[in-house]
Amino acid sequence: MLLPHAASAVNATAAFPIFTLLAVGHASTGIDLLVRTERDEVPLILELLTERACPGSVLCMLQSQALGLIASSGVALAVAATPVAERDFGRAIPLALAAAAAVSLRKPQLCAAPPATIVLRGGTLLCACATSCRASGRAPAVCQRQRLAAVGRIVLGVGLAAVAAPSACAGQGFACVGQTRLLLAQALRCAAAQLLPLGASCLELSRSAPTPSRSRRLLASAVVVGSGAQLALLRGPHAHALHRGARWALMLMHAASAAAAAATAGLRGGQC
Numbered sequence: 001m002l003l004p005h006a007a008s009a010v011n012a013t014a015a016f017p018i019f020t021l022l023a024v025g026h027a028s029t030g031i032d033l034l035v036r037t038e039r040d041e042v043p044l045i046l047e048l049l050t051e052r053a054c055p056g057s058v059l060c061m062l063q064s065q066a067l068g069l070i071a072s073s074g075v076a077l078a079v080a081a082t083p084v085a086e087r088d089f090g091r092a093i094p095l096a097l098a099a100a101a102a103v104s105l106r107k108p109q110l111c112a113a114p115p116a117t118i119v120l121r122g123g124t125l126l127c128a129c130a131t132s133c134r135a136s137g138r139a140p141a142v143c144q145r146q147r148l149a150a151v152g153r154i155v156l157g158v159g160l161a162a163v164a165a166p167s168a169c170a171g172q173g174f175a176c177v178g179q180t181r182l183l184l185a186q187a188l189r190c191a192a193a194q195l196l197p198l199g200a201s202c203l204e205l206s207r208s209a210p211t212p213s214r215s216r217r218l219l220a221s222a223v224v225v226g227s228g229a230q231l232a233l234l235r236g237p238h239a240h241a242l243h244r245g246a247r248w249a250l251m252l253m254h255a256a257s258a259a260a261a262a263a264t265a266g267l268r269g270g271q272c
Contacts, residue, residue, distance in 0.1 A: 019080035022097065023073045030069030037062050053183050054176035056241035061187035063233055065104075068194020071226025072100055075197040078219035096156075096200035103163055103193035145206040148260040152202030155257055158250075159195030162188055173246040198226050202257060205264050216264070223261035227254040 037044060037059055044062075045055040076097055162169045166185040169192075174184065201223050205216060231254040233239060239247055 017080075019076045019097075022101070023076040023080060025073075026069045026076065027073035030066045030073065033062060033069070034066035037066065048183075054174075054241060056238050057170075057174045057176050057184050058187050060233070060238040060241055061184065061191045063238065064230060065187065065191040065194060067229040067233060068100075068191060068198075068226065069104075071222055071229065072097060072194050072197045074222025074225060075201050075219065078201075078215055078222055081218055082213075082215040092200040093197065093204055096196040100193040100196045104190050144260065144263050147256075148202050148264065149206035151253075151256050151260050152199045152206060154199075154253060155195050155202060156199030158253065159192045159199060162192030162195075166192070173243055174241055175243055176241050194226075198223055198257065202261065205261060220261045220264045224258045227258035227261070230254045231258065 041059070044059065048055045048058055075093065079093060079097075166189040167181055170181060170184045170188050201219050205220055205223070231251055234242075234247055234251045234254065242250075
C-alpha cells in the first residue's frame with residue numbers, strides 16, 4: 001500500500017531540482033535581455049530599423065518578455081522551495097511553466113538564446129512529465145479567492161490568445177505594425193507565453209488555505225512582482241506603441257492580478 005506513495009515522493013523529489021535550474025535559467029536570461037534592451041537601445045534600434053521594424057513596438061515586447069522570464073523564475077523557485085509535506089501544487093503550474101518554456105524555444109530573431117538556456121528550457125518539458133504533484137481539492141469559499149481565480153482565468157486566456165494568434169493580436173493591439181508584423185508577432189508570442197505561469201499561479205493561489213504557507217506566500221510574491229513589473233512597463237514610454245485601449249486593458253489586468261495575489265497573504269476567511 002505504501003509503494004505508490006513512495007514512488008510519488010521519489011518522482012516529486014527528482015523533479016524539484018529541475019525547477020531550481022529552471023528558476024536560475026529564466027532569471028539569468030531575463031536579466032540579460034532586460035539589460036540589453038535597457039543599455040543597448042541604440043544598437044537595437046538600428047538593428048530593428050534595418051529589419052524595417054517599429055522599434056517602440058518590438059522593444060516593448062522584448063522588455064515584457066524579459067520581465068516575464070524573471071517572474072517565471074520566481075514561480076519555479078516557489079515550487080522548488082515547497083517542503084515535501086506541502087507539495088500539493090496542482091499540475092497547472094508545472095504544465096504552464098513547460099508550455100512557456102516550449103514557446104520560448106523559438107526565440108525572436110533579436111533575442112537568440114545560448115545553447116545552455118535552451119537546454120534549461122527544454123528541461124521544463126521533462127519537469128512537467130516527471131512531477132507527480134497532487135491537485136488540491138479545496139474549493140474557493142472566500143470572495144477574494146473567487147476573484148483571484150477569475151483573474152487567473154483572464155491572464156491565462158490573454159496569454160493563450162496571444163500565443164495562438166500573435167499576428168492578429170499585434171494588428172489589433174499595436175498602432176505601429178507595418179513591415180514589422182512578423183518580427184513583432186514572434187516577440188509577442190514569447191512575451192505572452194510568460195503570462196501562462198502567472199495565470200496558473202493565480203488559480204493555484206485561489207485554492208490556498210485561509211492561512212497560506214510560506215511557499216504559497218513566495219508564489220504570491222512572484223505574481224505580485226511579475227504583474228507589478230509589467231504594470232510599470234505599460235506605463236513607460238515604449239508602451240505608447242500600443243493602442244490606448246489595449247494598453248489600459250493590460251494595465252487593468254496586471255493591476256488586478258497584483259492586487260489579488262497581494263491580498264492572499266492576509267486572507268482570514270471572509271465568506272461570500
